[in-house]
Amino acid sequence: MSDLVNVTRAELAKLARRPATWVLLAAAVTLNQVFGFVIPYLSFKNGSGGAMTDGQTGAQLLASTLPDQVVTNTTGAFPVFTGALALVLGALVAGTEFTGGTLKTVLTQGPRRTSVFGGQLVALVMAVGGGVLTLFVTCAASSFAIAxxxxxxxxxxxxxxLAAGLGSGWLVMAMWASLGAVFAVLLRSVALPIGLGVVWILGIENLVSAVARTSLTALQPLRDVLPGVTSGSLISSVLPAQVGPLPPGVQSAVSGGRGLATVAGYAVVATLAVLVVGRRRDVAA
Known part of the structure; x- marks a missing residue:
């Protein structure tokens, strides 16, 4: 247990000193602010909805930026855009040791492989939790200022x-981060897991969902177990009454309970896969 705690502390210290961590956090904050507040508020001030805001009225645009919508504005991007950033972070944390050739050095210092990879996962969960809180604080500040x-x-x-929304958002972000980590361990790299993960989130899932909803309904059982679809359904189920359309990726394809079980299942399976593969992975090459 002491090795796990020490590795977790070391990983958190590395994350704090890694510029990519802050770049990803800044990107997440910027996305939330631009799409949650800047575009709706400027459209409201200009007196027009337009295509960027799905034709909402000025009153709806203003209402969507107020404090009662802070959970929606914080977690609405988690199933797709912010989730992709969490996946990138997971791949960076788990894959950098392979690409940098430092995993062998770490293992020679004493900690067992389970402690090393377990510490990385714990640090990831804590890091995305801090990111969720940061997004909530910035969204709350913006909504309060507009009000x-x-x-x-x-x-x-x-x-x-608040508890249901932020807790579900944390779980969704932890799932994407753990999926990024397992891809990195399986492929022993950083760039390929990031590329494949982002293409999956932004491209393949959207394509499968669109086809299953329209021309090929036989794909609906497959669609209903995809991580992006189930995480979007989980977020949708815990949002307070929202103003205007749901954010991209947030939908009610499955029930909230099923979404919760599936997202948690992905996180657990990914965690076990990292630990099992990490213990058996050849680090000599």
Whole structure:
């Protein structure tokens, strides 16, 4: 247990000193701010909805930026865009030791392989949890500022809604990060897992979902077990009453309970795969 704790501390220290960590966090914050607040608010000020805002009225655009929508604005991008960033982080954490040739050096220092890979996974879960909290704080600050500027009532979601939304969002982000880690361990690299993962999230899943919804409904059972679809269904099930259309990737393809079970299952299987493969992986080449 002491080795696991020490490795986790070391991995967290490495994450804090790694520029890519802060770049990914900055990208996540920027995405949330631009699509959750900047575009809707500027469209509201301009008095037009337009294609970028699905033709919403000015009142709807303003309402979508207020504090009662903070859970939606924080977690709405997790199934797709922010989830892709979490997958990149997972691949970086687990794959850098292989590409840099440092895993052999780490293992010669004493910790067992299970402790090394377990510590990486624990650090990942803690890191994405910190990212979720950062996104919530920045979204809450923006929504509060807009409410003050526009003289709107400040009504926050209930504690239960906050806990359900942020907890589900943390689980979704942990799932994507663990999937990135398992791809990195299986492929012993960083670039290939990132490339394959991003193509899967942004391309293949959207294609399968669109085809299953329209021309080839026989693919619906496959669609309903995809990680992006189930995570989007989980997020959809815990959002408070939202204003306007759901964010991209957030849908109700399956029930919230099934989405929760599937997302948790992916995270558990990915964790076990990292530990099992990591113990048996040849690190000499």
């Amino acid at each position: 003050q500027v526009e003289d709107q009532a400040v009504v926050w979601p209930s504690v239960a809604d």
